[in-house]
Amino acid sequence: MNDLPLYMQIGALAILLVLSGCFSGSETALMTVNRYRLRHRAREGHRGSRLALRLLDRTDRLIGLILLGNNFVNVLASMLATIVAIRLWGEGEGVLGITAIGLTVIVLIFGETAPKTFAALHPERVAIPAAFVYTPMLRLLYPIVWMVNLLANGVLWLLGMRRNDADGDRLSAEELRTVVNETGHMIPKNHQEMLVNILDLAKVSVNDIMVPRSEIQGVDLDEDWDDVADQMENASNSRLPVYHESIDQVVGFVFLRDLIGRDLHEMDFDGFRALLREPYFVPEGTALTRQLVNFQRHRRRIGLVVDEYGDILGLITLEDILEEIVGEFTTDRIPSSRDIHPQADGSYICTGGTNLRDLGRLLGWRAPTDGPKTLNGLILEYMEMIPEPGTTFLVADHPVEIIQTRDNAVRSARIWPRIERSARLARGVAEIPMPMRAQDAEADDGEA
Missing domain, CATH: 3.10.580.10 (CBS-domain)
Structure with a gap:
């Protein structure tokens, strides 16, 4: 290598830095690419997607191959940079140190940060072409990669880690809910709501x-x-x-x-x-x-x-x-006109048998799911007695007034929209602690 002309050595160094960037960027792209999209494209017959998925089936081999190539290129670039620096400036004091610092900066920018950032932003544009390159490389270098992985997996085994312990790309119901909610413009709002409702059916x-x-x-x-x-x-x-x-x-x-x-x-x-x-x-x-x-x-x-x-x-x-x-099979915003009657002052008169889920959709609050199912049941649990007509209290910041009781049950009640805590204090409305389950439901709703 010392016998090569200086311009060829500098050109070879530039090629090695480009290869270093390719290895680094492709690693990031393959690790961050959307596997569900790859599977979809693979089912449609896209060859690059099939190759990428095949490589990702054994990530230990893929990572071993990429790191083998990346480290070999970086070490070779370091040796070549040292030779070029000595030929240009001699073996004076500080030449090797300045060369090491300069090469580190160049590799960090052009061999790591820039290509990895680009690959993270456009993973498919990098991962698909890389799959065509890495597939034959893996076949060619398989014995070396196999030996490297054997040693690496042996170290992990000593640390108590196993390949079968990996979670893969399985999603829990809550993670899937997050994916649906963050699809943005890709899925219409009403379709998002239906998908989330399907996930909630099990609850x-x-x-x-x-x-x-x-x-x-x-x-x-x-x-x-x-x-x-x-x-x-x-x-x-x-x-x-x-x-x-x-x-x-x-x-x-x-x-x-x-x-x-x-x-x-x-x-x-x-x-x-x-x-x-x-x-x-x-x-x-x-x-x-x-x-x-x-x-x-x-x-x-x-x-x-x-x-x-x-x-x-x-x-x-x-x-x-x-x-x-x-959602309701009606254009009426009121879930059930038989049970919920809107009033001119903005309140609602509800029968005691009003379903709490219907009431929650209308008023935007969620009652406890493991307790009563009707408004009458919630009021009786809340008050721990059969209230007299005219009794007023708060449920989830909504004022509730008992209108009629009969046969040991609340027959009708008036519910006003939610009021802020400051407005409630100004009006002198007393705050009665909610049942524990209702408090938990409200907290869960706020976190969601």
């Missing part, structure tokens, strides 16, 4: 969205047939449970579409029973993800939620689960 059970037992509308076979016919003609639901005396003695479901074209008043109970569908029961606490699969498997759209003793707690439909994903 929600049928108890959270079912129609409570007290609000189930059904057909009592012990009533007069003309009354039953009138009820079905004016029913607001297309599917109704049919029972004797109480919902606990359910005999089936009637789908009103099966009655189209029939004169109900000309029918009798025997003909009506022939149209009934077999009842379908859902265990309480079933996650919505599981129940969605069960509805599909059993080809059902409606079911009765039962507890461990077989007592009916409520009613769940396929539409209820779908609304948890896509």
